[in-house]
Amino acid sequence: MAATYRYAMVGNSAAAINACDAVRKLDPEGSIILFGEEKYRCYSRPLISYLVAGQIESGGMYYRPPGYYRSMRVDFRKGTRVEAVDAAKRTLTTAEGEKVRWRSLLLATGFKPFIPPVPGLEEIDYLTFVSWDDARRMLARTAKPARVLIVGAGLIGMKAAEAAEARGAKVTVVEKMERVLPQALDEQASRMVWERCREAGIDIVTGQGVAGLEPRGGGKGKAVLDDGGELEFDLLVMAVGVRPRVELAEDAGLQCARGIEVDEYQRTALEGVYAAGDAVSAMDVVLGRPSINALWPVAALQGKYAGMNMAGKEVPYPGCNSMNAVEFFGLPVLSAGIVNPPGDGYEVVTRRGDGDDYRKVVLQGDVLVGMLMAGRIERAGILTGLIQERANVRRVKNFLLEEAFGHIHLPRSVRQERITETAAGIMKAGAARDKGV
Amino acid sequence: MAEIMVIVPVYAYDVYVYRPLALCLKVTARPGGALLPVRLEDEEGDLDLIRIVPREEYCIGCRLCEIHCVVQHSKSKNIIKAFKSERRPVKRVEVEEEGHVSFALQCRHCDEAPCVTACLSGAMSKDPRTGVVTNDPERCVGCWTCILVCPFGAVRRDEADKKAVGKCDLCPDLEVPACVANCPNEALLLVEE
Ligand SMILES: Cc1cc2nc3c(=O)[nH]c(=O)nc-3n(C[C@H](O)[C@H](O)[C@H](O)COP(=O)(O)OP(=O)(O)OC[C@H]3O[C@@H](n4cnc5c(N)ncnc54)[C@H](O)[C@@H]3O)c2cc1C
Ligand code: SF4
Ligand code: SF4
Numbered sequence: 104m105a106a107t108y109r110y111a112m113v114g115n116s117a118a119a120i121n122a123c124d125a126v127r128k129l130d131p132e133g134s135i136i137l138f139g140e141e142k143y144r145c146y147s148r149p150l151i152s153y154l155v156a157g158q159i160e161s162g163g164m165y166y167r168p169p170g171y172y173r174s175m176r177v178d179f180r181k182g183t184r185v186e187a188v189d190a191a192k193r194t195l196t197t198a199e200g201e202k203v204r205w206r207s208l209l210l211a212t213g214f215k216p217f218i219p220p221v222p223g224l225e226e227i228d229y230l231t232f233v234s235w236d237d238a239r240r241m242l243a244r245t246a247k248p249a250r251v252l253i254v255g256a257g258l259i260g261m262k263a264a265e266a267a268e269a270r271g272a273k274v275t276v277v278e279k280m281e282r283v284l285p286q287a288l289d290e291q292a293s294r295m296v297w298e299r300c301r302e303a304g305i306d307i308v309t310g311q312g313v314a315g316l317e318p319r320g321g322g323k324g325k326a327v328l329d330d331g332g333e334l335e336f337d338l339l340v341m342a343v344g345v346r347p348r349v350e351l352a353e354d355a356g357l358q359c360a361r362g363i364e365v366d367e368y369q370r371t372a373l374e375g376v377y378a379a380g381d382a383v384s385a386m387d388v389v390l391g392r393p394s395i396n397a398l399w400p401v402a403a404l405q406g407k408y409a410g411m412n413m414a415g416k417e418v419p420y421p422g423c424n425s426m427n428a429v430e431f432f433g434l435p436v437l438s439a440g441i442v443n444p445p446g447d448g449y450e451v452v453t454r455r456g457d458g459d460d461y462r463k464v465v466l467q468g469d470v471l472v473g474m475l476m477a478g479r480i481e482r483a484g485i486l487t488g489l490i491q492e493r494a495n496v497r498r499v500k501n502f503l504l505e506e507a508f509g510h511i512h513l514p515r516s517v518r519q520e521r522i523t524e525t526a527a528g529i530m531k532a533g534a535a536r537d538k539g540v
Numbered sequence: 541m542a543e544i545m546v547i548v549p550v551y552a553y554d555v556y557v558y559r560p561l562a563l564c565l566k567v568t569a570r571p572g573g574a575l576l577p578v579r580l581e582d583e584e585g586d587l588d589l590i591r592i593v594p595r596e597e598y599c600i601g602c603r604l605c606e607i608h609c610v611v612q613h614s615k616s617k618n619i620i621k622a623f624k625s626e627r628r629p630v631k632r633v634e635v636e637e638e639g640h641v642s643f644a645l646q647c648r649h650c651d652e653a654p655c656v657t658a659c660l661s662g663a664m665s666k667d668p669r670t671g672v673v674t675n676d677p678e679r680c681v682g683c684w685t686c687i688l689v690c691p692f693g694a695v696r697r698d699e700a701d702k703k704a705v706g707k708c709d710l711c712p713d714l715e716v717p718a719c720v721a722n723c724p725n726e727a728l729l730l731v732e733e
Binding site for chain 1: 691
């Protein structure tokens with residue numbers, strides 16, 4: 104007979120761990136089983152670049168202290184992949200053939216790197232940069248000075264570039280778009296980051312794709328760019344993008360054209376099956392529709408709400424937005440919501456201070472829908488909060504870009520309510536909208 | 541015998557906060573003369589969270605709270621050394637000022653703290669017993685995600701020791717947080733919740 108668990112969680116990262124925490128807070132008794140394909144206790148994926156760069160030791164990678172699973176009374180199956188889910192019978196089967204019954208199931212399977220079809224790629228021993236194992240491989244292969252070619256200048260590509268540079272490698276990044284971090288940053292901030300990278304010795308080639316690859320053995324090779332330019336490399340890192348990892352959800356019978364779809368309680372279309380994290384398309388309050396925001400805080404928040412709902416406390420997910428915090432070579436940049444307005448109907452205000460100080464807000468009518476701060480980033484969260492709340496900022500519009508912008512600019516009653524609010528947190532969108540600040 | 545709890549209104553920050561009378565009577569006097577609530581444990585041994593509430597009608601904008609916060613979080617805890625010879629830690633309280641109005645604001649130790657959920661490394665945590673939200677500088681990598689999500693702007697880069705953030709920790713070594721204790725006009729109140 105297969106063992107029965109009250110809760111089964113697949114995935115051992117931001118979403119799954121926060122779901123465990125939330126379940127345990129509400130249900131101290133219910134049995135929990137948690138599967139993680141990787142051979143590690145839960146670690147923080149974004150820290151792999153810090154590890155490679157030597158800024159932290161392996162001990163600093165862990166997201167939770169040693170003894171976490173025991174103290175939470177979680178039956179943790181390390182290095183175990185779940186291969187099949189039968190939602191009607193409420194069972195799952197692992198790669199080793201073990202069968203487990205569950206009463207509610209969380210799919211927190213995350214993302215996988217997207218590998219475009221490039222002629223010659225199959226013959227090259229290339230790397231991706233999405234896991235602790237990838238970090239180990241990069242460490243091993245940059246032990247001697249290497250020429251590293253990174254394809255893609257998104258967050259993961261740039262993190263890989265920074266890490267490889269810290270290892271003493273000669274780094275070149277090739278990006279199809281015209282600038283670095285095209286999604287998270289606007290043009291100005293991209294330029295600033297680019298400048299910093301160039302000063303640090305990283306070459307960035309934009310507006311170019313890799314048209315073909317010629318292997319030279321041992322993972323080395325030559326890349327031919329769209330314009331015919333050639334680049335020799337000792338190590339190739341593919342970082343063109345990520346896709347939600349949905350094979351298990353599809354096996355369970357869910358349609359996943361754009362990630363796993365969930366309702367506001369993180370429930371999928373299947374009874375008893377919940378989903379959270381990068382594999383999921385969930386409400387983006389700024390866009391006003393479900394979207395995949397493959398970001399750690401978003402995955403963690405979804406996991407938390409999935410956990411609460413699995414434990415029987417019905418609380419709707421408040422929604423999130425695209426929030427990015429990056430720092431490259433001493434230049435911090437934070438952004439939230441829409442930083443590159445897709446068309447007309449937006450009001451964009453920017454301010455350039457001295458040095459690297461750059462700020463921008465994006466408004467749609469009287470609603471703040473996006474912000475970006477570079478250089479001096481202190482108190483950026485006040486703006487993120489207003490974005491998240493869809494606050495009406497008509498009365499404070501002129502102060503938004505000021506360094507001293509804060510609660511002092513909000514009407515007294517609103518400010519008092521916020522400050523004395525005991526359950527302060529990400530407040531439900533609507534409260535501030537109705538009232539206007 | 542069942543105890544009868546008497547709830548009384550207490551004037552705090554322009555609003556009346558309702559608190560058990562027993563709590564209001566259990567107060568200690570501090571040198572400055574103000575009365576402070578004593579922390580009580582509930583049946584589960586949990587402490588009630590203390591929050592610092594600003595009173596803008598009393599704040600004179602002198603920023604002494606900021607100064608004493610810096611001193612309290614410095615190595616020597618000596619005002620001259622902290623400002624002159626040591627690497628100066630960041631202030632964890634900020635006085636906001638506009639025209640005649642000012643008040644001091646620090647971390648609210650939120651119930652559902654966005655910074656804790658968002659933290660990439662697990663460095664930011666909420667003590668389940670005291671409700672205090674603190675950052676472990678040993679685990680913090682300085683990714684600034686918490687700065688991005690804190691709706692009160694209560695987290696700052698604190699690169700005095702290493703790349704990490706600093707925020708209000710309610711002064712664990714002191715009975716009364718330094719900002720509250722050193723406010724000359726009682727514009728910061730300790731409120732038990
Ligand atoms: C280099 C890098 C830097 C990043 N930096 C940032 C950053 O600065 N800020 C930010 O917000 N985000 C960042 N991210 C993104 C962030 O890591 C992700 O958003 C986050 O990890 C998503 O968490 P998750 O729980 O949804 O899934 P994942 O972290 O993808 O984890 C899913 C887990 O589930 C396991 N799994 C999948 N299928 C199965 C199965 N069938 N059986 C068993 N186990 C399974 C996988 O092995 C994996 O361990 C970064 C990512 C990378 C790669
Ligand atoms: S740092 Fe900000 S988000 Fe975190 S508990 Fe304090 S006020 Fe809340
Ligand atoms: S800066 Fe430190 S405390 Fe803040 S989110 Fe990053 S790791 Fe966590």
